Amino acid sequence: MNRSWKNFLIAEHATFKDEGDIVFPSISPDSDKHIYAIPDLAVLTVAGNDAAKFLQGQITCNIDDITETQSSLGGLCNPKGRVITTFLLVKKIDAFLLVLPKALLGSVRDRLQKYILRSDVQLTDSSDELCLIGLSYPSGQPGGLSLPEQLFSTSQQDAAFINLSPEQNRCLVISEPETAATLWTAWTGDHGFQPQNSEQWRYLDIIAGLPWLTPETSEEFIPQMLNLDKLGGISFNKGCYTGQEIVARTHYLGKTKREMFLAECASSSTAPEPNMAIIDKSTGMEQTVGAVLMAQARQNIYRMLIVLQVSDANTYNLALNNQDQDKITLLAL
Template identity: 30%
Template sequence: MPPFSLNHGFTSLTHWGLILVEGPDAAALLQSQLSNSVVSLKRTMLGHIARGSDSVRLVGYCSPKGRLLSSAWLGLFPETVDSDDRFALFVSKDIAASTAKRLSMYVLRSKVKVVDASDDWEVFGAYQNEDASQSTNPPKNSIALGMPDVLVQDQSFQRILIAQKKLGATASSVDQASLDQWNSLEVLSAIPRIVLATQEQFVPQMINFESVAGVDFKKGCYPGQEIVARSQYRGAVKRRLQLMHIDNNVSALALSKPGVELFQASDDSQPCGMVVLAATNAVDSDRIDLQVECKLDAFEIGAIHLGARDGPVLTLDSLPYPLLEI
């Protein structure tokens, strides 16, 4: 496969949303609800890019049964130096409202406000590799955080999520080529993102959440924490996120959607997995890359099919990171 043709890009991400959690008790609220610790996050001022694990965290929000309701990239962005804490959570837009509503249920008498800001703020994605001639400078009053780099065929791509207040009712235009490459990079990162179709489908470890620093096992309690901890220390997880790909055609494209189930030809009684994210490869349009959650023993039995027992056959690829032992 040839290298990516675009060494940098910038586009509106209409499928991403933003939740803002602000107030003196904001950190305490999120610490009690999310899978990762937030109390040690460094502040990042508007117009600057939050980078590194001390300023950016991948977090999960679980149900009491330990199933992920949402995932988010989180940073701390006060309006001014003297302002109260304001946390920004970049989430899938189709679950932003329900996630904000659920967080609001636990505010009670705390001094904190939870707002789904997806209608008032627009989310953008910027990426570049080491060959890019210019660096990304976010707008003055924007919220921006750096996501983990993605290594694709010896090219390392930096990725930045940027949120900016809308100036009017008209949304910014989408650069389709940049959007395709952004989505392709996200899938190839093997870092999952929960969408509406996959809500409450996965315990964090089933999609490698602990292996991509999305779970802090030393923090205090949060919804589902006992189940997540039990899965980790008792070796109860027999499913994992894997990267796979498939030849692009009409039927494969229709099936390459989050929530579509995976099957084995030898067992059609129940699915063996599910699509987490998928995107057409930005370089090879004849290829679709997929993040899938699948039973570990399924790979030892035979071919894995997309959508049905006789559906298109998926090909297994390597993960870009090691899995933590469970």
């Protein structure tokens, strides 16, 4: 994280916890406009004359559909079609920005570097030059912005604003540090946004069904198991890319054995860890039928994204495979 941006947040009463979360003092329970500093996502810039062609051969979404006014979710797969990372792809004038989990940035950059060969492509970790801010608001436009209402629609003014969830009224802001500080001051001062803890932004990502991966879940699932097809993150009419054969075969067979679901549990022990096994107790055999993708607590209840074997009977008796076998309830995404 950029040093001046971090110092600015500290001056705004932010506390940086050891695990990387950013915590602010308690806010008014009546507040419905929140602003978040996001520390667990990073930005990888892909630039050069061959950047678009290079990415087209590596990612699941169609680079030709990405414009300065339309971003997209996507995935980077290994040759077996397993997703190494999910990302949000944003186009700038002369480059592409991949917003992805910070814990995976190094391995993703190294993986992509192997495929560049003689192409005119530069990969840059821009996490120190660009700041990520989240906004959530009740309705209308945030802070006087004119933001299109479609999913992943993008407005680029002094910063890039990406609509993450029309239903939730959320947007992600990508900005240089000086501009980020100016915007933060304006939103908290003039527009009534109150700073909120970064872990609550992850909670909103979960209930919106955004499937961010971790080192534990990287290369475990094909894109359809993460609902990337339903989120517009897979193109089935573009050219070949790494892992494309497996992804296309699954699509044209018409059925995925596993899908992503929203779920909750009241864990009596520790937080459900990424890739923790999920068991089905309905048969009395405690069969492993899925795994946790990500989890975040609010008021002692964990909301989770889980990848689960699809049941034709749609009957489950799900529990975490932990010491207490905490019961899992499926929710509608």
